[in-house]
Every structure is written in C-alpha cells, then in structure tokens.
Amino acid sequence: MKERVTGMVLSAATIGEYDKRVVLLTKERGRISAFARGARRPKSPLSASTEPFVFGEFFIFRGRDSYTIEQVEVKNYFPELRKDLDNLYMALYFCETAAYFTREGMEAKNELNLLYLSLRALLVPTLPGKLVRYIYEFRLLAIEGEAPRIFECIRCHKKEGLHHFYVGEAGIVCDDCQDGQAGITLSETAIYTLQRIVSSPLEKLYTFTVGEKVLGEIETVVSRYFSAHTDKKFQSIAMLE
Numbered sequence: 001m002k003e004r005v006t007g008m009v010l011s012a013a014t015i016g017e018y019d020k021r022v023v024l025l026t027k028e029r030g031r032i033s034a035f036a037r038g039a040r041r042p043k044s045p046l047s048a049s050t051e052p053f054v055f056g057e058f059f060i061f062r063g064r065d066s067y068t069i070e071q072v073e074v075k076n077y078f079p080e081l082r083k084d085l086d087n088l089y090m091a092l093y094f095c096e097t098a099a100y101f102t103r104e105g106m107e108a109k110n111e112l113n114l115l116y117l118s119l120r121a122l123l124v125p126t127l128p129g130k131l132v133r134y135i136y137e138f139r140l141l142a143i144e145g146e147a148p149r150i151f152e153c154i155r156c157h158k159k160e161g162l163h164h165f166y167v168g169e170a171g172i173v174c175d176d177c178q179d180g181q182a183g184i185t186l187s188e189t190a191i192y193t194l195q196r197i198v199s200s201p202l203e204k205l206y207t208f209t210v211g212e213k214v215l216g217e218i219e220t221v222v223s224r225y226f227s228a229h230t231d232k233k234f235q236s237i238a239m240l241e
Contacts, residue, residue: 002062005024005026005027005057005058006058007055007112008115009053009055018037023099025102030106030108031108035067035069049077056076058072078123093236098115110143110202114205121205126209127206131209134223138222139197139198142198148165165183186217194221
C-alpha cells in the first residue's frame with residue numbers, strides 16, 4: 001500500500017552494497033524505519049534525499065514487515081548545518097533525541113515541527129547554540145507530557161515569589177515554601193524564560209535571547225531535568241562535550 005507522509009530523515013545506515021535503512025520522523029505515523037533500495041548507487045534519485053536533515057514529502061510503500069521509500073519531494077535539506085561542526089553535531093543530537101522520544105504509529109506533528117524549527121534556529125547568528133539546545137530539550141519534554149509545574153508553587157499554589165526549582169518534585173517552589181533542600185535558585189527572568197519555553201506557540205519559540213547569567217541558570221535547570229527524564233547517553237552530544 002503506497003502512502004504519502006510528511007517527515008524528516010533522522011538517520012541513515014548502509015545496508016548491503018547499494019541500499020540504505022532510513023529512520024524517518026513523520027507527522028502522520030511517528031518514527032518509522034524504511035528501506036531506500038539502490039540509494040547508494042551514484043545516479044540514484046534517492047541518494048541525496050535520504051541523508052539526515054532532509055525534510056519533505058516521502059512516498060512510501062508498506063510491505064508485510066517494513067516500509068520502502070519510492071520517491072521523495074525535498075522541501076529543505078539544511079546544507080548549511082554541515083558547514084559548522086558544532087551545528088552539525090547539535091542537529092544530529094536533536095534528531096537522536098527525537099528518535100528516542102517518538103514511536104511508530106503515534107502521530108508526531110508537534111515533535112516534527114519542533115525539530116524543523118530547531119534546525120532552522122541553529123542557523124540564526126544571533127541565537128546562541130546553547131540556548132537553542134535548552135529550548136529544544138525543555139519544549140520536547142513538555143510535548144511528551146513531562147513538563148514541570150512552573151506557573152505556581154507546587155506546594156501552596158502561590159504565583160508570586162517563585163525562585164526555587166526542584167528537579168525531584170518537578171516544579172517551582174515559592175520563597176515561603178522553600179525548605180533549604182537541594183533546589184536550584186533562579187532569578188525572575190529565568191523563571192519567566194522557562195515559562196515562555198513551555199507556553200509559547202512553536203513559531204514564536206526562537207524569537208528571543210537571554211544574557212549569560214540567565215543562560216547559565218537555564219542550563220542548570222534544563223540539563224538536570226532532561227537527564228532525569230532520559231536513560232540514554234546520546235552519542236552526538238558527547239562529541240560537543
């Protein structure tokens with residue numbers, strides 16, 4: 001059965017002498033694996049269109065046990081990402097984490113949109129790569145239903161004096177309820193930034209930047225919280241650390 005899906009190539013591996021096995025993130029069917037027959041032949045139309053970061057319309061045939069890619073209408077392939085190693089590895093990391101959180105058969109419209117916008121954000125000179133990373137990670141957790149409670153105190157529900165983030169309790173604690181435990185003390189700007197990451201429309205997600213101090217606060221929160229919700233060492237990000 002032939003289908004048309006909107007998606008992005010997350011990864012590609014060689015199979016045999018001429019074929020590829022491609023992992024796609026699709027809006028309609030989530031993360032799927034598909035074979036690109038003959039994609040490694042020099043004149044194959046699938047050669048360039050089955051590389052990581054290629055975004056477009058994929059015409060796939062569903063067999064008994066697997067999918068096969070028959071044709072690709074490329075809309076973007078992000079060639080600029082390959083000109084800078086930091087951007088390249090960060091983009092590969094985004095693809096790797098998208099593969100980690102998504103599943104076959106589960107619609108992935110929001111994950112796909114987030115990934116696409118995040119790759120574009122890496123190419124914006126005024127946006128620090130670290131900020132793009134932490135926005136991506138925090139919003140991805142929110143999409144997957146793992147967002148912390150950051151709009152009111154998780155203990156008394158007050159909306160003022162919110163300065164303490166507790167990773168274990170997955171949320172913000174106000175000054176009155178802070179009990180000296182191992183919370184992360186944050187500025188009001190950092191709290192507002194975290195709230196903005198979780199609540200902004202995706203198309204508005206990368207329309208701001210922050211200073212070094214706030215970026216450091218965001219890094220502390222997001223890196224600890226993201227690590228607490230994953231059980232994998234991502235190879236691509238290890239190349240940057």
